[in-house]
Amino acid sequence: MTVTHLRRQEDRDAPASTARAVDVASPNRMKCVRRCMRRGERLYGAGDVFRMLYVVRVGVLKSCIVSNDGLIQVTGFPMAGEAVGLDGVSTGIHQNTVVALEDAEVFVLPFAQWERWARGSADGQHLMMRTLAQEIIRSQEQALMIGVMRAEQRVAAFLLDLSARYQRLGYSPSSFVLRMTRHDIGSFLGLKLETVSRLLSRLHHEGLIQIQGKVVGLLDLPALWRLSGLAPDGKRRALDSILNREGELPAM
Amino acid sequence: MTVTHLRRQEDRDAPASTARAVDVASPNRMKCVRRCMRRGERLYGAGDVFRMLYVVRVGVLKSCIVSNDGLIQVTGFPMAGEAVGLDGVSTGIHQNTVVALEDAEVFVLPFAQWERWARGSADGQHLMMRTLAQEIIRSQEQALMIGVMRAEQRVAAFLLDLSARYQRLGYSPSSFVLRMTRHDIGSFLGLKLETVSRLLSRLHHEGLIQIQGKVVGLLDLPALWRLSGLAPDGKRRALDSILNREGELPAM
DNA sequence: CGAAGTATTGAGAAGACTCAAGCTAGGTGG
DNA sequence: CCACCTAGCTTGAGTCTTCTCAATACTTCG
Numbered sequence: 001m002t003v004t005h006l007r008r009q010e011d012r013d014a015p016a017s018t019a020r021a022v023d024v025a026s027p028n029r030m031k032c033v034r035r036c037m038r039r040g041e042r043l044y045g046a047g048d049v050f051r052m053l054y055v056v057r058v059g060v061l062k063s064c065i066v067s068n069d070g071l072i073q074v075t076g077f078p079m080a081g082e083a084v085g086l087d088g089v090s091t092g093i094h095q096n097t098v099v100a101l102e103d104a105e106v107f108v109l110p111f112a113q114w115e116r117w118a119r120g121s122a123d124g125q126h127l128m129m130r131t132l133a134q135e136i137i138r139s140q141e142q143a144l145m146i147g148v149m150r151a152e153q154r155v156a157a158f159l160l161d162l163s164a165r166y167q168r169l170g171y172s173p174s175s176f177v178l179r180m181t182r183h184d185i186g187s188f189l190g191l192k193l194e195t196v197s198r199l200l201s202r203l204h205h206e207g208l209i210q211i212q213g214k215v216v217g218l219l220d221l222p223a224l225w226r227l228s229g230l231a232p233d234g235k236r237r238a239l240d241s242i243l244n245r246e247g248e249l250p251a252m
Numbered sequence: 253m254t255v256t257h258l259r260r261q262e263d264r265d266a267p268a269s270t271a272r273a274v275d276v277a278s279p280n281r282m283k284c285v286r287r288c289m290r291r292g293e294r295l296y297g298a299g300d301v302f303r304m305l306y307v308v309r310v311g312v313l314k315s316c317i318v319s320n321d322g323l324i325q326v327t328g329f330p331m332a333g334e335a336v337g338l339d340g341v342s343t344g345i346h347q348n349t350v351v352a353l354e355d356a357e358v359f360v361l362p363f364a365q366w367e368r369w370a371r372g373s374a375d376g377q378h379l380m381m382r383t384l385a386q387e388i389i390r391s392q393e394q395a396l397m398i399g400v401m402r403a404e405q406r407v408a409a410f411l412l413d414l415s416a417r418y419q420r421l422g423y424s425p426s427s428f429v430l431r432m433t434r435h436d437i438g439s440f441l442g443l444k445l446e447t448v449s450r451l452l453s454r455l456h457h458e459g460l461i462q463i464q465g466k467v468v469g470l471l472d473l474p475a476l477w478r479l480s481g482l483a484p485d486g487k488r489r490a491l492d493s494i495l496n497r498e499g500e501l502p503a504m
Numbered sequence: 505c506g507a508a509g510t511a512t513t514g515a516g517a518a519g520a521c522t523c524a525a526g527c528t529a530g531g532t533g534g
Numbered sequence: 535c536c537a538c539c540t541a542g543c544t545t546g547a548g549t550c551t552t553c554t555c556a557a558t559a560c561t562t563c564g
Contacts, residue, residue: 065392068483073396087392090385090491095392115377125371132384133342139391140317140339140347144325146398147442151552181510190399192553197512213511213561231320239342403520433542444521449544465529465543511560518553527544534537 032107032247037100043084045097050088052108055243056080059104060179063087063096064187074188075139077101077162077180080169081241085111086135101179107247114242114249123252131242146190149229154189155199156228159209163218174218284359284499289352295336297349302340304360307495308332311356312431315339315348316439326440327391329353329414329432332421333493337363338387353431359499366494366501375504383494398442401481406441407451408480411461415470426470 034057037043043054046066061078065087075096078084084106087096118128145154167173178185182193182200189196200216203209208224210217218224225232244250286309289295295306298318313330317339327348330336336358340346370380397406419425430437434445434452441448452468455461460476462469470476477484496502 065396067393067396067400069481071396071400071481073392073399075392075395086385086388088385090382090389095389115374115381119371119374119377122367122371125367125377128381129367129384130342132381132388133338133340136338136384136387136391137342137347139388139395140325140327141319143327143391143395143398143442144317144319144323146395147325147439148319148323182512183510187399190395193511194513194554195552198552201512229321229323434544435542445542446522446544447520450520453544505564507562507564509560509562512558514555514557516554519551521550522548523546525544525546528542530539530541532537532539534535 032109032243034247035106035108037104037106039100039102039104041100043098043100043106044088044094046094048088048094050085050092050094051111052085053111053114053242054084054098054106054108055241055247056082056084057105057107057247060101061098061104061106062101062180062184063098065096072187073190074180074184075142077184077188079165081245083131083135083242086132089132101184107243109243109249117249121252127240127242127250127252130239134239142188151189151191151195152199152202153228154191155185155196155203156208156224157230158185158189159216159218160221160224160228160230160232163221174221176216178214178216284361284495286499287358287360289356289358291352291354291356293352295350295352295358296340296346298346300340300346302337302344302346303363304337305363305366305494306336306350306358306360307493307499308334308336309357309359309499312353313350313356313358314353314432314436315350317348324439325442326432326436327394329436329440331417333497335383335387335494338384341384353436359495361495361501369501373504379492379494379502379504382491386491394440403441403443403447404451404454405480406443407437407448407455408460408476409482410437410441411468411470412473412476412480412482412484415473426473428468430466430468 032055035043035054037059043061044052056078058080061084062074063076063078063084064072064074066072075087078098084098085094088094089111114128118124145157149157162176162178163173166176180188182196185191186193186196200209200211203224204211208218208220208227210219221232240250242250284307287295287306289311295313296304308330310332313336314326315328315330315336316324316326318324327339330350336350337346339348341363366380370376397409401409414428414430415425418428432440434448437443438445438448452461452463455476456463460470460472460479462471473484492502494501
C-alpha cells in the first residue's frame with residue numbers, strides 16, 4: 001500500500017490541507033484526500049477546532065471522550081467505512097480524542113464541503129442527518145449496555161459486535177485480532193481491565209471462545225448470543241456511508 | 253392553562269394532524285401546533301413511524317430505549333425547550349419510547365417541514381446539525397457517567413444536572429421536585445432503585461441535600477460538585493433550540 | 505537483551521444487588 | 535370525608551459482582 005504519506009503530524013491549526021483536500025477529477029466524482037496514520041498517532045484531540053470529517057479506510061481507531069475533570073471513556077472503535085469526527089459538529093470544537101490503534105488510513109473530507117454537498121439535494125441532506133442520528137442511537141445503545149448488562153454479558157456483546165462488523169467488511173466473523181488493549185476494552189465497557197481479562201479467560205475455559213493475547217476465536221456464537229442476552233438480529237442493516245469505497249461523495 | 257386538548261390518543265398512524273400542524277400566521281412566522289399530554293401518556297413508542305419532532309413546552313417527559321431483547325434504559329428526561337424525537341431520524345422508525353411524567357405540553361413540528369426549513373439556509377442547516385450532534389454528546393456523556401462514576405457520584409451529578417436545567421428555565425436551582433420515580437432515576441443512572449433511595453438518604457444524612465419523597469433541596473452545591481467529581485463549569489452554554497418560545501421556527 | 509507496556513491471576517475489600525418487610529402518600533370509591 | 539388501596543419509597547441483612555492491590559509473566563520494540 002503505497003499511498004502518499006500526507007502530514008503525519010497533527011493538523012490542529014493547519015488548514016493548509018483544506019485547499020487540496022479534494023482531487024477534482026470531475027465535478028461530481030471528486031476523490032477525498034487520504035491521510036495515513038501510524039499506530040498511536042492522533043487524528044484529532046478534544047479541544048481541537050472541528051473542520052474535517054473522516055471516514056476510516058483501513059485500520060481501527062479509538063475514540064475517547066474526556067470529561068472536564070479528566071475522566072476518560074472510550075466511545076468507540078471506528079473501523080473501515082465508519083465516519084469519525086461528528087463529535088465536533090455541535091460546538092465546532094471536538095469533544096473526543098481519536099487515535100489510531102494500528103497503522104491506518106482515513107479519508108479526509110472538509111466539513112464545509114460536505115455541508116455544501118448535503119445542501120445540494122434533499123437526499124444528501126437526508127444522508128447527513130441519518131449519519132448524525134445513527135451516532136445518537138449508537139451512543140444510547142452503549143449507555144444501555146453499560147447500564148443494564150452484567151460484565152460477562154458486556155464482554156460477550158462486545159465480541160459479537162466486533163464479529164458482526166468484521167463480517168460486514170468481508171473478514172471472518174469468528175476469528176480476529178483485538179487491536180485495542182484490555183484497558184481500552186474496559187473503558188469502553190465500563191469495566192476495569194482485570195475484569196475484562198478475567199472474563200475473557202472465563203469464556204475461554206467455558207469453551208465459548210479461544211483467546212491468546214490479542215487473537216480471539218469465537219467458538220460458539222449461539223452460546224455467546226444467548227449469554228449476551230441480545231438477539232442475533234439481522235436488523236443491523238448496513239448504513240450507507242457518507243463516502244463510498246473510493247472516497248467519493250455518493251451520487252445522489 | 254386552558255389550551256385546546258388535541259388528540260390524547262396516540263397518533264401512531266394518524267397523519268391527520270400533519271395537515272394542520274402549522275398555523276400559518278405569516279409565511280415565516282408560523283406557529284406549531286401544540287399537543288397536550290396527561291401524566292403517563294405516551295408521546296410515541298419504539299417502532300412507531302417517525303414523522304414529527306417535538307419541543308417540550310411545559311412539563312417533564314421520560315425517554316427510554318428498549319433493546320431488542322427487552323432491556324430498558326432511560327435515556328433522558330426532556331424538559332422545556334428540549335427537542336424530542338430525534339431518535340427516529342436515522343431509520344425513520346422511533347427507537348425510543350417517550351412518556352409524560354406529569355401533565356405536559358409539546359410543540360409538534362412535522363419533520364418534513366423542519367427539513368424544508370433547514371434546507372432554506374446554511375444557518376438553518378447548521379442548526380439542524382448542531383441539534384442532532386448535541387444529542388450525540390449528551391448520550392456519550394451519559395455513557396461516561398454510567399461507565400466511570402460510582403453510584404454516589406452519579407446521583408450527585410444527576411441532581412446537579414437537573415439543578416442546572418431548572419435554573420436555565422428560571423426556576424430555583426436548589427429546590428425542585430423530582431418528577432420521575434426512583435426506578436426511573438435508577439434506570440437512567442444504571443442503578444437499582446434501592447441504591448438510588450439509599451444514596452439519596454445518605455446525601456441527606458450527610459447534610460448535602462434535603463429530600464422528602466419527591467421534593468429535593470440542594471443544601472451544599474459546592475460539596476455536591478466536589479462529590480460528583482465534575483467541574484461546575486459554565487461551559488454548559490444554552491443551546492439554541494429548534495423552536496423559539498412561541499413555537500416558531502427561528503428566523504434565519 | 506533490556507525495558508516498558510500489557511496481560512494474567514490471586515486474595516481480600518468494597519460496592520451494588522437481591523430479597524424482604526414495613527412504611528408513606530396520593531387517588532378512589534363508598 | 536374517611537378508609538382503603540396501590541404504587542412508590544425506605545431500610546435491613548445477606549450475597550454476589552466487581553474493584554483494588556499486588557505479584558508474576560508475556561510481548562513488542564528499540
